[in-house]
Amino acid sequence: MKPLRLILTLMPFVCGCGDGSSGADDLLYDELSMPRVPTVALDSFASAEDCGLCHQTHYAEWATSAHAYAMKDPVFRAFVAVRQENYAGKQDKFCLQCHSPIGTRGGDIEAGFEFADLQPITLEGVTCESCHKVASLARPYNSGHVLDPDGPMRGTIAAPIPSSFHESQFSLLHGGSAFCAGCHDLREVSGLVLERPYAEWQQSPAVAAGVQCQDCHMPRYEGQAVAGGPTRTLHRHTWIGAGIPLLEGFITPDEEAALRVEVKRLLAGAARVDIAAPASVRAGDVVDLGIIVKNNISAHNFPTGSTFNRQAWVEVVVRDGDGRVVFATGTLDTSGEPRGPGLLQLGSVLVDARGQRVLFPWRATEHVSNALEPLRERAFRLRVATASAGRGPLSVEARVLFRAFSPDALRALGLDEYAARLEVHEVSRDLASVELRPR
Structure with missing residues (x-):
């Protein structure tokens, strides 16, 4: 193996312009996250806009986040376009299983799909119910969440107030790092590990200290989950990371300025x-x-x-x-x-x-x-x-x-x-x- 410093200096990238068909003769399916036939119905999930009617602050936070940006990101779309070309649509579900778990499991993502033809709930990316309708975690990588569209809205509020709009339930899973692993640890079709922040966390000093991913990326604050509701300990739904949206117009200039401050911090x-x-x-x-x-x-x-x-x-x-x-x-x-x-x-x-x-x-x-x-x-x-x-x-x-x-x-x-x-x-x-x- 070449020394890393030498490899890092090799430019330009070798982009791989072949047909990419080796080892990929069959359509790529996964019973959980990339099913052959839909396992959920798209209309079983509420739009983030619907959730925002009551959860105004959380909706406003989500709307500026990388989760809302997941299907709009031009870099992501460019990667998907190349993969579509390389595999003639045979692996179109792979990247989408995390970027739009509802759309992928709901049958909207099929071989040769076009972003312009996708349903609104699919284009919302990692929308509210992508997380709050998760019942369990089947594996800590590659969209390993188990979606339960008919179940309650699950979250970290210990004693949710009964609502006529939806049932709510406390979930220990949603407050732990393993929940984030469901999409943020990633393995290629070949098994090659691509992203592993959860695996890194598992071996880190943060575990002994009881520090979870949410402690930094969803910091706590006191506020109202619903307008007029009781004051509770809530979590920011902005998920600040290392990036700024490259797509102009995704967020307003003021929102972008505020985001830059948070990223720098x-x-x-x-x-x-x-x-x-x-x-x-x-x-x-x-x-x-x-x-x-x-x-x-x-x-x-x-x-x-x-x-x-x-x-x-x-x-x-x-x-x-x-x-x-x-x-x-x-x-x-x-x-x-x-x-x-x-x-x-x-x-x-x-x-x-x-x-x-x-x-x-x-x-x-x-x-x-x-x-x-x-x-x-x-x-x-x-x-x-x-x-x-x-x-x-x-x-x-x-x-x-x-x-x-x-x-x-x-x-x-x-x-x-x-x-x-x-x-x-x-x-x-x-x-x-x-x-x-x-x-």
């Missing part, structure tokens, strides 16, 4: 960078720099989720006393991608049978990761030549940076217009100074 301090540098070196000598990066998150890796799409790296810039750059790595080139000698990247790559990096998960035979485990740190080493430096001291700046997607990946998907909307977030920064002694 979530990422700020998620990791820490420290520079280990000598106090001085002789002019012209090489400076040995230690760059230590620590994951400050107790519950999952940094980064996590679809790490093969995410970008997390360390930018290191060394300047002399006149401000001239004598060394740089992790700075953005003209295409917007981080480049430089000894590029320090965190995350993962998908690799095919020939050892080439691929963009599309169904083309991968291996998922190589060097993401940081919870509360763990890693030391990198850089050797900086000072022959080109003028006067001292040398100033060293290191920053941990994060971006939800790679511009090159968007361009490979034909989504050039969205690359400009990608935001690079500064997660952590450290500074150091190195004196230059005369020779």
Whole structure:
């Protein structure tokens, strides 16, 4: 296997333009989440708008969330279009089993489907009853929830007030991390593990501390679940993550501004960078720099989720006393991608049978990761030549940076217009100074 740092620098992506038919001669079905025939009726589920008539705050939160965005996301749609082309519709249910569990189980997602032809409840994506009609969890990955359209609305309110609109029931499952695993841990048709935040959580210090996914991504607040109802401890239904919607108009400018603040808050301090540098070196000598990066998150890796799409790296810039750059790595080139000698990247790559990096998960035979485990740190080493430096001291700046997607990946998907909307977030920064002694 190639060293990860080498694999991470391979550009551009190998997109895999063949017919993708190997091992996929039969339609892809799963009794639970991708049934051959519908197991639920679409009209058994209420629209989020209907729920919002009473649950106004929760509806407003959901409407700006990644769950509401799940079927509208142009990046997701582009991936689906390529998979449809590669497999001639034979695997059309796979991505949709999580992005629209009701539509997939309700028969709206069939081979060769068009987004424009789907029913409104399908296009709502992960809508209210996708979660609140879950009766149990059959498996902690690949849409492992068991939907019960005729059952009560289940949630974390311990003593729900009887209602003429629907029956309500307390559910211990809905308050635990395993519930999130049902869709957020993902395995390809081949069995290759693609996303594993729940598996990471299971091995993390957060388990012993009793910290669940919902504690960070659905923070508690005091409010009314229904207008005019009693004040209770509720959970935000915004599910703040690492991304900002690229589709303009999905949320209002004010909502987007508020979301950017929340994303920055979530990422700020998620990791820490420290520079280990000598106090001085002789002019012209090489400076040995230690760059230590620590994951400050107790519950999952940094980064996590679809790490093969995410970008997390360390930018290191060394300047002399006149401000001239004598060394740089992790700075953005003209295409917007981080480049430089000894590029320090965190995350993962998908690799095919020939050892080439691929963009599309169904083309991968291996998922190589060097993401940081919870509360763990890693030391990198850089050797900086000072022959080109003028006067001292040398100033060293290191920053941990994060971006939800790679511009090159968007361009490979034909989504050039969205690359400009990608935001690079500064997660952590450290500074150091190195004196230059005369020779």
